[in-house]
Amino acid sequence: MxxxxxxxxxxxxxxxxxxxxxxxxxxxxxxxxxxxxxxxxxxxxxxxxxxxxxxxxxxxxxxxxxxxxxxxxxxxxDPVPLSLLSEISKIEGVRLVEANLRRSATIIKTDGEPLKVSGPAFGIAWNGPDGLDGRTLIAGTAPKGPKDVAIDKSSAKRAGYEIGDIVTIVGPTGKDQFTLVGLTGTGNTKGGGGASISAFNPDTANDFLGAQDQADSLLIGVLPGFSLSEVQASIAEMLPESIEVITGxxxxxxxxxxxxxxxxxxxxxxxxxxxxxxxxxxxxxxxxxxxxxxxxxxxxxxxxxxxxxxxxxxxxxxxxxxxxxxxxxxxxxxxxxxxxxxxxxxxxxxxxxxxxxxxxxxxxxxxxxxxxxxxxxxxxxxxxxxxxxxxxxxxxxxxELGFSALQRNKRLVVGLTTLLVGIALFSIGLFVQPGGTIITLGSSAIGAIMLFLGVASLSTTIAAPASRLISRILPVPFRPMTRSVPGRLASRNAQRTPRRTASTASALMVGLALVSTVSVVAASVKKSFTEQLQSSVTADFFITNLSFQGLPVAFAERLDALDELGSVSPFRATRALVNGEEKQIGAVKPEMGDIVDVGVIEGSIESLAEGKLLLHRDPARDLGLGIGDSLDITWQNGTTATLIIGGIYTEAAVAGNWLISLETLSQASKAPPVDFFIGAKIADGVSIEDARAAVEKVAEEFPSAEVQDQSEFQKSQEDQLNQLLAIVYGL
Structure with a gap:
């Protein structure tokens, strides 16, 4: 019941x-x-x-x-030399060895525009459906000739291509045309999970993708009846220390x-x-x-x-x-x-x-x-x-005898205590930043919650007098409303039930506080970022990749050969361990000083040519480093280097916190280089129009490249920030 x-x-x-x-x-x-x-x-x-x-x-x-x-x-x-293919294929139990090669390759649509993708745009070496990887052939044939290509079905459809069409693709060595001979897919997808995949036969991939007889890795199939672990051990014995063999x-x-x-x-x-x-x-x-x-x-x-x-x-x-x-x-x-x-x-x-x-x-x-x-x-x-x-x-x-409310003094004590503890925790997380990121964010989050609860508790005490005050000081346009009978009743009702008034206001307070906080932070970040760009960017042009994958090294080399440009510096990056912490290290030419004014306060940018390290004043202060000091660095491939501090700077909006030269990077890493963007300065006596025309002519060979002047570059960076903020506001 x-x-x-x-x-x-x-x-x-x-x-x-x-x-x-x-x-x-x-x-x-x-x-x-x-x-x-x-x-x-x-x-x-x-x-x-x-x-x-x-x-x-x-x-x-x-x-x-x-x-x-x-x-x-x-x-x-670092890449693996293709010479290992023949050596590994001789090991007992090995059925097949293939080169796994993957480089940036952008498909140009039928309208001449680059195909936009949310994931990477890759060109790969593919041995067809009889190869080792799980890529399937949905239609057509596998690429066999030097001008054949197979594209994932999703990208081919969005780019407007069908089997038999001539497809323009931009790779590390430039632009070329291929015949679409097949459509590929993987599992239950008709594409690459947001990526575009252009598949070539291994020889074509090696040439067009600029692999120089190297591969990202080597893929191995083992014959039936052989122990996988024994074959793995046999391969490991013949490999140098810097190369490993793992299971698929x-x-x-x-x-x-x-x-x-x-x-x-x-x-x-x-x-x-x-x-x-x-x-x-x-x-x-x-x-x-x-x-x-x-x-x-x-x-x-x-x-x-x-x-x-x-x-x-x-x-x-x-x-x-x-x-x-x-x-x-x-x-x-x-x-x-x-x-x-x-x-x-x-x-x-x-x-x-x-x-x-x-x-x-x-x-x-x-x-x-x-x-x-x-x-x-x-x-x-x-x-x-x-x-x-x-x-x-x-x-x-x-x-009127219905509720026995908490005593005002007790409410004040509870509210003030919660508020003060919230302020303390929020301040600790914001300024002291104890421990790691989780502790810092946790302290700030708990402090913010207690701040809201403290204010909400105290607002019950001040709701009635605040309602009276607001009804009296409202601007002139609202006075007829507040002095009317409904307006006076609303004011008195708010004063009569301060708990309900405070609770309703508290719910609104959280949303408004979040929006105002984001607005203040956003305005501060935008202002700081814009000011740094305006004060530090001296380049006449910036060239970026529409797919955010970076630009082929060949692009910067061709720009460097233009008489219309006085200075050209690509921006590359790698990762390294510094004092046990993983850092991103930028790599530029010494001519970067003509492209970006990083605000050098000690030393000089020219010291990059001597293999020295430039760093921002914040990490320099944190590590206690000055000009002439040395710093031990471990590169991602495991090699180590001791770099001398050659300069300290103040502006990190474009350059980041750590800078080395392109030569130092090439010694540290053998991974295929990629230019994230390129800065260029016009030569003396050359007009901006003539220089831009020359740059855009080179860019025709790399349709995924976007040429921007100073104002366009600044606007594009601000637009990206605004898009991020729009998502935050929407959520």
């Missing part, structure tokens, strides 16, 4: 269904964000794992150079794992916004139940008068919160599937081509959503439930 409390709880929800529905929607948004973040990341990670497992195909072993630190996402491995399973897991790490970061960002949404929802739920309890004062008092206990009254209110939580959780989980689908659709519309995979709703996602959805609503309903339980029976006749 259903108890009276349960029946009354259900009737209370039905009687106030519209208000309950609006409250439920507040929780649904937060739960949908949480479940959507988990569903999206789990689905994409599952698709990525399956993609690389299928790409592994018949690859049993892989030979590659070693790296001292980092993962496959940031790994910068391990290689696939490493690559998918490194990509999944990036996906996890994206998921955590979504969870952060979900937490904010739930925090605001808690205020709204608390306010709703506080209003409901106030409106039902006589009803609750009458129930007390006819025998309802304090526990039954509280159970009834908390039960209503439980019902809201259950409904909101169910809708939120369904909404999470919609959120995941929506984000996927947005990326696909932008050309991201997410791998086709069913949405993954794991038990973990359901349990977390249930815990959060029900937990938030029930927790927010506890205080109103406690207050409802304190209503005396006599309040049925005398409502």
């Amino acid at each position: 259903v108890s009276p409390v349960v029946r009354l709880t259900a009737r209370g929800v039905v009687a106030r269904k519209f208000r309950i529905l609006l409250t439920t929607l507040a929780v649904v948004s937060g739960v949908a964000f949480v479940s959507g973040a988990f569903v999206l990341t789990d689905s994409v990670k599952s698709a990525i794992d399956n993609l690389f497992e299928e790409l592994r195909g018949d690859i049993d072993l892989e030979v590659r150079t070693t790296i001292a630190f980092g993962n496959e996402a940031r790994g910068e491995r 399973v391990q290689a696939a897991k490493e690559i998918s794992g490194s990509i999944n790490d990036v996906i996890d970061i994206f998921g955590k960002v979504l969870l952060g916004f979900a937490a904010i949404s739930l925090f605001v929802s808690a205020f709204l739920i608390f306010n709703t139940f506080a209003i409901i309890v106030s409106q039902r004062l006589r009803e609750l008092a009458l129930m007390r008068a006819v025998g309802a206990s304090t526990q039954q009254i509280r159970a009834m209110i908390i039960g209503e919160g439980l019902i809201i939580g259950i409904i909101a959780t169910g809708l939120g989980i369904l909404g999470g599937l919609g959120v995941a689908k929506g984000i996927t659709a947005l990326f696909n519309a932008a050309g991201a081509a997410f791998p086709t995979a069913a949405l993954t709703l794991s038990l973990r996602t359901i349990l977390v959503s249930v815990f959060i959805g029900i937990g938030v609503t029930v927790t927010a309903a506890i205080v109103p439930a406690i207050r409802a339980g304190r209503i005396p029976p006599v309040a049925a006749m005398r409502p």
Whole structure:
């Protein structure tokens, strides 16, 4: 038999269904964000794992150079010489050895514009469907001739090509045309998970992709009946110390794992916004139940008068919160599937081509959503439930005796204590920054929450006088409204119920505080970034890649040969260990001083030509380094170097914190060089128009390159920042 409390709880929800529905929607948004973040990341990670497992195909072993630190996402491995192919093929048990070669290659669409992709644009060496990797031939034939190419089906469709068409592709050595002979795919995708893949036969790939008889790694298939571990051991014995052999399973897991790490970061960002949404929802739920309890004062008092206990009254209110939580959780989980689908659709519309995979709703996602959805609503309903339980029976006749509020002094003490502790924790996280990133962010987050709670607690005390003050000092246009009968009633109502006024204002406060914080930070970052660009950029032109993959080295070499340009400096980068911490090191020419004024305060940029290191004043101060001091560095391939400090500078907006010369980089890493962007200065006596015409003529051979003058470059950087901020505002 259903108890009276349960029946009354259900009737209370039905009687106030519209208000309950609006409250439920507040929780649904937060739960949908949480479940959507988990569903999206789990689905994409599952698709990525399956993609690389299928790409592994018949690859049993892989030979590659070693790296001292980092993962496959940031790994910068030296190439493997193709001469090892013949040596490895002679080892007993080896069935087939192939070169794994992958370089930047951009497909030019039928309209002459580069094909935009969300992932990388690759050119690869492919032995066809009979090879070791798991790439499949969907239509046509595998590339065999020197002018043949096979393209993933998704990219071919978006670029407007069919089998038999002539395709223009830009690679590391320049632009060339090929005949489209086949369409490829992988597993349940018709593309490369957002990438574009142009496949050539190995010889063509070696020439067009500028591999110079080297490969990223060597792929090995083992004959049936032979022990994989024994063949692996035999290969390892003949390899130098800087080259290793691993299983194909391990290689696939490493690559998918490194990509999944990036996906996890994206998921955590979504969870952060979900937490904010739930925090605001808690205020709204608390306010709703506080209003409901106030409106039902006589009803609750009458129930007390006819025998309802304090526990039954509280159970009834908390039960209503439980019902809201259950409904909101169910809708939120369904909404999470919609959120995941929506984000996927947005990326696909932008050309991201997410791998086709069913949405993954794991038990973990359901349990977390249930815990959060029900937990938030029930927790927010506890205080109103406690207050409802304190209503005396006599309040049925005398409502003014309904609530025994907390003493003002007690509320002030609690509010001030919470506020001060919040300020302390937030300040520690912001300025002291103890421990690692997690501790710093955790301190700031907890401090911010306590700040909000402290202000919300104190706002109950100041709500009434603040309402009176605001109604008196409102600007002239609002005075007719405030002095009318409805306006005076609204003012008095706000003063009469300070708890409700404060609770409503607190919910709005969180959203406004977030928006204002983002606005202030954004304005500060934009101003600082713009000022640094204006003060430091002296180049007349910047050349970037539309696909953000960098530019072929040949482009900078051709620009350097132009008489119209006085200085040309590409910007490259590598990674290194400095004092045990992973850092990104920029590499430039000494002529960079004509391109970017980094604000050298000690030493000179010219010291780069001597193999010295330039660093920003912040790391110089942190490490206690000055001109002439030495610094030990470990490059990613495991080699070490001791560099002398040749200069200290102040502007890092373009150059970053660490700079070496291109020559030093070539000695440190044998990985294929890529120019992330190129800066150029006009030669004396040459007009800007003539110089730009000369640069754009070279760029015709590299259609993925974008030539920008100073103002265009600055605007493009600001646009990227604005896009990021727009996403934050939207979330």
